[in-house]
Amino acid sequence: xxxxxxxxxxxxxxxxxxxAIERREDPALLTGDAEYTDDIQLPGMTHMAVKRSQHxxxxxEGVDTSAAEAMDDVIAVFTAEDVxxxxxxxxxxxxxxLRQVDxxxxxxxxxxxxxxxxxxxxxxxxxxxxxxxxxxxxxxxxLDAATSPNEALNGAPDLHEDAPGxxxxxxEIGDAERTAEAFEEASHTASxxxxxxxxxxxxxxxxxxxxxxxxxxxxxEVAMTTQNPHxxxxxxxxxxxxxxxxxxxRAPDVGGGFGSKxxxxxxxxxxxxxxxxVERPVKWIATRSETYLTDAQGRGHESHGEIAMDxxxxxxxxxxxxxxxxxAYLSTFAPAVPTYLYGTLLSGQYDIPAIxxxxxxxxxxxxxxxxxxxxxxxxxxxxVERLIHLGAKEMEMDPVEFRRQNFVPDDAFPYQTQVAVxxxxxxYEKTLDRALEMVDYDSFRERQERAREEGKYLGIGFSxxxxxxxxxxxxxxxxxxxxxxxxESSLVRFHPSGTVTAFCGTxxxxxxxxxxxxxxxxxxxxIDYEDVDVVExxxxxxxxxxxxxxxxxxxxxxxxxVKSSQKVVEKAKSIAAHQLEATEDDIEFENGEFHISxxxxxSLHIKEVAQQAYLAHDMPAETEPGLEATSxxxxxxxxxxxxxxxxxxxxxxxxxxxxxxxxxxxxxxxNQINPKIVEGQIHGGVAQGIGQALYEAxxxxxxxxxxxxxxxxxxxxxAEHIPEMETDSTVTPSPHxxxxxxxxxxxxxxxxxxxxxxxxxxxxEPFDVDHIDMPLKDEKVWRAMRENGGGA
Amino acid sequence: MEFDGTFTxxxxxxxxxxxxxxxxxxxxxSLPGCQxxxxxxxxxxxxxxxxxxxxxxxxxxxxxxxxxxxxxxRAFVEGGHYAALMQLGVGSVKPSFRTVITIDEREFPSxxxxxxxxxxxxxxxxxxxxxxxxxxxxxxxxxEAEADVFGKVAQMGQRVINPVANRVVNRFFGSVxxxxxxxxxxxxxxxxxxxxxNLL
Numbered sequence: 001x002x003x004x005x006x007x008x009x010x011x012x013x014x015x016x017x018x019x020a021i022e023r024r025e026d027p028a029l030l031t032g033d034a035e036y037t038d039d040i041q042l043p044g045m046t047h048m049a050v051k052r053s054q055h056x057x058x059x060x061e062g063v064d065t066s067a068a069e070a071m072d073d074v075i076a077v078f079t080a081e082d083v084x085x086x087x088x089x090x091x092x093x094x095x096x097x098l099r100q101v102d103x104x105x106x107x108x109x110x111x112x113x114x115x116x117x118x119x120x121x122x123x124x125x126x127x128x129x130x131x132x133x134x135x136x137x138x139x140x141x142x143l144d145a146a147t148s149p150n151e152a153l154n155g156a157p158d159l160h161e162d163a164p165g166x167x168x169x170x171x172e173i174g175d176a177e178r179t180a181e182a183f184e185e186a187s188h189t190a191s192x193x194x195x196x197x198x199x200x201x202x203x204x205x206x207x208x209x210x211x212x213x214x215x216x217x218x219x220x221e222v223a224m225t226t227q228n229p230h231x232x233x234x235x236x237x238x239x240x241x242x243x244x245x246x247x248x249x250r251a252p253d254v255g256g257g258f259g260s261k262x263x264x265x266x267x268x269x270x271x272x273x274x275x276x277x278v279e280r281p282v283k284w285i286a287t288r289s290e291t292y293l294t295d296a297q298g299r300g301h302e303s304h305g306e307i308a309m310d311x312x313x314x315x316x317x318x319x320x321x322x323x324x325x326x327x328a329y330l331s332t333f334a335p336a337v338p339t340y341l342y343g344t345l346l347s348g349q350y351d352i353p354a355i356x357x358x359x360x361x362x363x364x365x366x367x368x369x370x371x372x373x374x375x376x377x378x379x380x381x382x383x384v385e386r387l388i389h390l391g392a393k394e395m396e397m398d399p400v401e402f403r404r405q406n407f408v409p410d411d412a413f414p415y416q417t418q419v420a421v422x423x424x425x426x427x428y429e430k431t432l433d434r435a436l437e438m439v440d441y442d443s444f445r446e447r448q449e450r451a452r453e454e455g456k457y458l459g460i461g462f463s464x465x466x467x468x469x470x471x472x473x474x475x476x477x478x479x480x481x482x483x484x485x486x487x488e489s490s491l492v493r494f495h496p497s498g499t500v501t502a503f504c505g506t507x508x509x510x511x512x513x514x515x516x517x518x519x520x521x522x523x524x525x526x527i528d529y530e531d532v533d534v535v536e537x538x539x540x541x542x543x544x545x546x547x548x549x550x551x552x553x554x555x556x557x558x559x560x561x562v563k564s565s566q567k568v569v570e571k572a573k574s575i576a577a578h579q580l581e582a583t584e585d586d587i588e589f590e591n592g593e594f595h596i597s598x599x600x601x602x603s604l605h606i607k608e609v610a611q612q613a614y615l616a617h618d619m620p621a622e623t624e625p626g627l628e629a630t631s632x633x634x635x636x637x638x639x640x641x642x643x644x645x646x647x648x649x650x651x652x653x654x655x656x657x658x659x660x661x662x663x664x665x666x667x668x669x670x671n672q673i674n675p676k677i678v679e680g681q682i683h684g685g686v687a688q689g690i691g692q693a694l695y696e697a698x699x700x701x702x703x704x705x706x707x708x709x710x711x712x713x714x715x716x717x718x719a720e721h722i723p724e725m726e727t728d729s730t731v732t733p734s735p736h737x738x739x740x741x742x743x744x745x746x747x748x749x750x751x752x753x754x755x756x757x758x759x760x761x762x763x764x765e766p767f768d769v770d771h772i773d774m775p776l777k778d779e780k781v782w783r784a785m786r787e788n789g790g791g792a
Numbered sequence: 793m794e795f796d797g798t799f800t801x802x803x804x805x806x807x808x809x810x811x812x813x814x815x816x817x818x819x820x821x822s823l824p825g826c827q828x829x830x831x832x833x834x835x836x837x838x839x840x841x842x843x844x845x846x847x848x849x850x851x852x853x854x855x856x857x858x859x860x861x862x863x864x865x866r867a868f869v870e871g872g873h874y875a876a877l878m879q880l881g882v883g884s885v886k887p888s889f890r891t892v893i894t895i896d897e898r899e900f901p902s903x904x905x906x907x908x909x910x911x912x913x914x915x916x917x918x919x920x921x922x923x924x925x926x927x928x929x930x931x932x933x934x935x936e937a938e939a940d941v942f943g944k945v946a947q948m949g950q951r952v953i954n955p956v957a958n959r960v961v962n963r964f965f966g967s968v969x970x971x972x973x974x975x976x977x978x979x980x981x982x983x984x985x986x987x988x989x990n991l992l
Contacts, residue, residue: 292947710947710948
């Protein structure tokens with residue numbers, strides 16, 4: 001079932017969309033020709049290093065920079081006192097009850113997490129900058145720290161004066177009264193208390209920035225690791241008080257982000273501000289230790305969930321209470337993640353008539369928590385699928401039949417959930433049935449029974465996940481609190497010789513947009529794939545853009561490219577009609593050729609039209625020369641990919657070790673632009689999901705010190721830890737965009753954790769284990785098996 | 793983090809161990825990575841650079857050569873503050889901690905001390921206690937410590953702090969034991985014992 005990639009030369013132009021062609025960006029990435037931020041060298045460039053708080057919570061009594069300033073090669077040292085601009089990092093998503101708090105780019109009075117920035121050094125050399133940072137003496141008065149939301153909300157010292165009790169917000173969705181009634185009338189209920197642990201994103205390339213200021217033109221160019229250059233330009237222009245039109249943000253090749261490069265951090269703003277102060281280029285590249293301390297983390301939920309059923313096993317209600325960790329400050333999109341990206345997905349794939357969810361956001365002494373691959377949706381899907389597992393157990397039903405009985409039926413789409421969103425399309429039984437076939441479920445239970453008799457513990461876990469992708473309809477996003485529209489912009493430009501450059505406001509950082517976007521544009525224009533070049537990630541080149549996150553690039557950016565391409569074709573058609581001496585209505589466009597209906601001999605290729613458009617010797621009246629078009633595409637709904645993942649594991653009863661026997665992923669992400677890239681996204685996503693299920697957790701001691709602050713301590717799974725995945729897909733196109741795509745960037749990460757945990761809990765059924773919190777380390781599993789008197 | 797343990801030294805008396813562990817010079821020499829250990833008046837105003845230079849002079853003799861009365865004179869004092877520069881390799885980092893220790897309680901055969909140390913990117917806070925117990929074979933030193941570490945050491949080294957702590961403690965008591973063994977081997981050890989006893 002593995003997808004074979006093909007050489008684009010072997011694909012007919014008409015078949016380019018949907019072909020598994022090789023990624024055109026890979027040779028540069030693999031040979032070192034790619035240009036990452038740290039590869040940039042500018043004449044006279046200086047280096048910035050950041051003094052970071054060693055305490056998770058402390059008052060700053062004094063900062064002595066004299067020793068650092070006296071060091072060779074040090075150009076300048078800046079502290080909060082030197083900041084002459086607003087310097088306050090803004091939050092881009094508001095909630096009614098949100099308590100906004102100051103987030104200065106340099107802390108002056110108080111530090112609130114280990115790694116909070118207190119000073120910066122600008123030096124001639126990178127090592128000199130780091131040595132000088134070590135010479136800065138910060139005097140602290142240490143305060144008690146709280147790292148879990150529950151601790152923070154229950155008596156820990158306040159982090160911010162404006163947020164008493166450390167409550168950042170209180171939010172709810174669904175119908176409390178109806179849900180309470182449903183639970184009263186229900187004949188069966190099941191519940192779980194669980195933690196969705198804090199994770200550290202671990203992009204391969206650390207964050208960084210190179211800022212170059214020209215005092216005579218006042219132009220400030222910032223090359224940086226970003227997933228959304230235009231958004232960073234807007235936010236940074238306010239933070240460092242620099243006019244937006246004189247600020248250029250450029251994303252060179254970016255080595256992964258997983259969400260962590262969406263947010264506007266202090267460091268990049270400091271590098272840009274410092275470049276203006278010293279009037280020389282400034283480079284800042286995070287060390288790996290700094291990424292562990294300061295990259296926004298993900299997840300961090302403590303939840304109580306309950307599910308209610310009637311006598312026949314129909315789900316009648318679901319209720320959830322969640323305390324969400326927001327970290328020390330509000331990161332860029334932090335308030336959206338545990339609310340609208342979470343609560344709205346709590347219906348899962350199921351027709352649930354009553355749902356209610358309450359979320360309390362908490363300030364804690366950990367780095368800001370924000371979007372991380374999946375962002376809210378993994379937390380929702382994990383909770384729903386754990387409750388489904390427990391609900392089936394309560395009903396003494398097979399978990400597959402329990403799911404099947406409660407699925408939103410095929411004929412119910414578009415389906416209005418009880419938590420605001422409307423699912424676009426879905427055929428949930430299709431992915432379920434395919435997955436069952438792949439794991440041979442018919443014989444599994446018998447095999448499991450036999451294995452148990454031999455003292456071997458096999459388990460199967462299912463994950464019927466759903467996600468909302470394609471952020472987002474701007475009007476809806478605005479109603480929900482977004483401080484930005486979430487449309488996408490593109491420009492498709494023919495050059496006189498007939499080749500094309502396509503600009504898009506998304507900003508890929510490993511996803512393969514150069515390939516997939518060229519496939520889309522070549523298909524729309526009917527020209528060779530090789531004749532299309534794709535440009536992303538530069539505010540000076542691209543009309544505008546909202547960036548890449550939330551699996552939005554294909555659905556929103558790709559659709560924008562379709563729209564721009566269609567505008568180009570429309571204009572080309574009018575020129576072709578003029579030159580062919582026909583009316584536009586009589587012109588047909590097919591495979592790049594304009595011809596008169598019924599007279600295929602009289603035709604003009606769109607490349608010839610492009611040339612004519614630039615020669616402009618013979619144009620229709622009122623038509624401007626040139627051939628290009630810009631679009632701002634705003635979707636009318638989210639898209640809702642779905643699928644069924646299933647894990648088969650064996651748990652060693654003596655050691656608690658978990659071994660995978662099989663991992664099956666059947667995903668429906670709508671139409672696929674490039675099935676090889678889709679498969680790669682699923683593989684990477686599942687690997688990260690399994691990382692969460694079995695290995696990863698950001699852990700802190702009671703003082704808020706990060707205990708997992710390096711790759712030796714934080715277990716990112718290696719190849720040997722990841723099972724071979726069997727992938728397959730079904731295709732249910734989304735009706736909401738011209739490509740019929742649904743988004744795949746986060747699917748695997750959302751789906752995998754609950755497949756693994758459900759499998760382990762299923763294996764441990766004889767031991768009467770209902771739940772084990774992730775990560776499922778051997779010792780935890782071993783202890784769970786012994787908790788209830790040893791079970792079997 | 794909490795640590796504790798018991799270290800046994802054979803063929804010595806509690807008084808001798810007490811005297812040895814009361815001697816700042818012997819402690820300095822026995823503590824791995826300790827560059828100086830000096831009594832200071834104001835714990836909030838310590839000039840570590842000056843103390844480092846002053847320490848360049850030769851140490852006075854310790855047990856067994858030293859006169860117990862000299863040791864008694866320079867011995868730790870309840871309520872006294874002591875400054876030390878301690879270099880510790882923990883994991884991939886090797887910071888030098890400017891450390892100030894306060895003797896909170898000192899009453900034969902128990903001593904409690906607390907302190908804090910700071911380096912450029914790390915710091916620690918600790919409290920510790922020790923009691924000497926007379927046994928048939930010699931003396932058991934029962935010790936306990938509670939420490940919090942912050943910054944780079946916490947981030948890079950928590951995984952290895954336990955082995956590092958064990959190494960430091962073992963080398964420290966090992967060194968003390970070596971000195972006391974020398975004391976036991978001295979011909980006039982009985983005389984020393986008596987003199988130590990008299991001091992107490």
